[in-house]
Amino acid sequence: MPIPERVRVHAPATLSNLGPGFDVLGLALNEPGDYVEAEWSDSPGVEIMEVRGDDGQLNCDPTRNVVGIAATAMLAAHDADETTSRPPGVRLWLEKQMPLASGLGSSAASSVGGALAVNELLGGALDRDQLIVSALEGEQAVSGGIHADNVVPCVTGGIVLIRSYSPMELLSLPVPDALRVAVVHPHTSVVTAEARRIVAERRFRITEAVANLGQLGALVTALHRGDLELFGRAISDALVEPLRAPLVPGFVETKQAALDAGALGCSLSGSGPSVFAFAATDDHAADLAGRMADRFSEVAGLDSDTYSGKVNARGARKVEEDE
Numbered sequence: 001m002p003i004p005e006r007v008r009v010h011a012p013a014t015l016s017n018l019g020p021g022f023d024v025l026g027l028a029l030n031e032p033g034d035y036v037e038a039e040w041s042d043s044p045g046v047e048i049m050e051v052r053g054d055d056g057q058l059n060c061d062p063t064r065n066v067v068g069i070a071a072t073a074m075l076a077a078h079d080a081d082e083t084t085s086r087p088p089g090v091r092l093w094l095e096k097q098m099p100l101a102s103g104l105g106s107s108a109a110s111s112v113g114g115a116l117a118v119n120e121l122l123g124g125a126l127d128r129d130q131l132i133v134s135a136l137e138g139e140q141a142v143s144g145g146i147h148a149d150n151v152v153p154c155v156t157g158g159i160v161l162i163r164s165y166s167p168m169e170l171l172s173l174p175v176p177d178a179l180r181v182a183v184v185h186p187h188t189s190v191v192t193a194e195a196r197r198i199v200a201e202r203r204f205r206i207t208e209a210v211a212n213l214g215q216l217g218a219l220v221t222a223l224h225r226g227d228l229e230l231f232g233r234a235i236s237d238a239l240v241e242p243l244r245a246p247l248v249p250g251f252v253e254t255k256q257a258a259l260d261a262g263a264l265g266c267s268l269s270g271s272g273p274s275v276f277a278f279a280a281t282d283d284h285a286a287d288l289a290g291r292m293a294d295r296f297s298e299v300a301g302l303d304s305d306t307y308s309g310k311v312n313a314r315g316a317r318k319v320e321e322d323e
Contacts, residue, residue: 006039007120011113011316012157013098013307014105015183016149016270019235020215022199024162026105026153028312029183032098032305034106035319036067036113038121040087046071047089053096066107066138067094067114073134074118078125090118099305101189103274105150111138112154112316120318131155132168143192150270157315159223175311176226180285182263184254184292185274186302190247195271198243211238228264228280235265235278248273250300257295263288285309 012033018025041047046068048060062068071092078086092114100106115134119126135151152170153160163169215234222231245251251268254275258266262284263277275292279285289306296302 026149035095038117041089070114070138103270108150182288232264
């Protein structure tokens with residue numbers, strides 16, 4: 001089968017931690033997300049031709065931008081495993097449609113987009129696991145460690161539990177049909193490195209750890225039962241959220257507004273500043289997103305972007321020509 005000359009892929013935003021699941025739980029959203037276009041080149045290696053939607057913040061050096069790092073890793077994996085020839089290089093175009101430093105997995109989406117675009121050029125020669133491994137190389141370049149809770153749901157869709165990092169073992173969790181998510185991204189930023197530093201420097205009490213263990217077990221049980229009330233009660237974090245809450249102006253009041261409006265549960269996504277809440281209907285999710293945005297404006301004077309809807313069950317994908 002001839003390999004395509006040019007492809008376009010979409011890699012969705014993600015929520016991570018989901019309350020008690022620090023570094024082990026993630027969920028894919030339908031919007032926003034990043035688009036990556038790729039085509040074969042006669043010049044060896046990976047070139048980033050253009051980055052759009054980033055307000056000039058990202059580098060086009062493929063050794064310093066995660067989309068290039070992940071694409072390079074995917075090419076190397078193919079060349080190590082395959083004897084089939086390919087053109088010497090790849091050109092990439094990255095279209096950011098999500099904010100940087102948002103807690104929505106921006107770097108993960110770009111990493112997955114770069115890896116998936118190359119794999120689509122290769123005719124899908126490599127499997128999902130290699131796609132994840134290559135994307136993690138990009139993510140590691142920004143975060144300084146292997147954190148798969150954004151990369152994995154971005155690739156697979158749905159809600160994912162990372163049971164183990166060494167060896168990597170991923171568990172796909174059931175998504176109840178009625179589950180809806182509301183997300184608000186206030187126009188402020190949290191530096192991931194700083195958010196991780198304050199967690200790494202804190203010594204936690206055993207009672208705090210036990211509280212999170214109980215909530216994590218309840219969350220997984222609730223998804224298997226389809227029990228949204230229990231699921232909402234399990235969105236509770238005694239470890240990380242209390243440390244990161246002060247980094248997001250207005251978070252405490254915004255979370256309370258969501259809970260007062262009947263949210264099943266509410267917490268920070270990753271390092272923040274984005275905040276998510278769960279609901280059981282589309283209308284309720286949209287209402288929660290609006291209420292959270294209003295509260296950020298009232299308390300902290302921050303404008304926000306909002307998203308609401310179902311969990312993305314598909315994950316990253318090739319964009320067809322007629323879309």
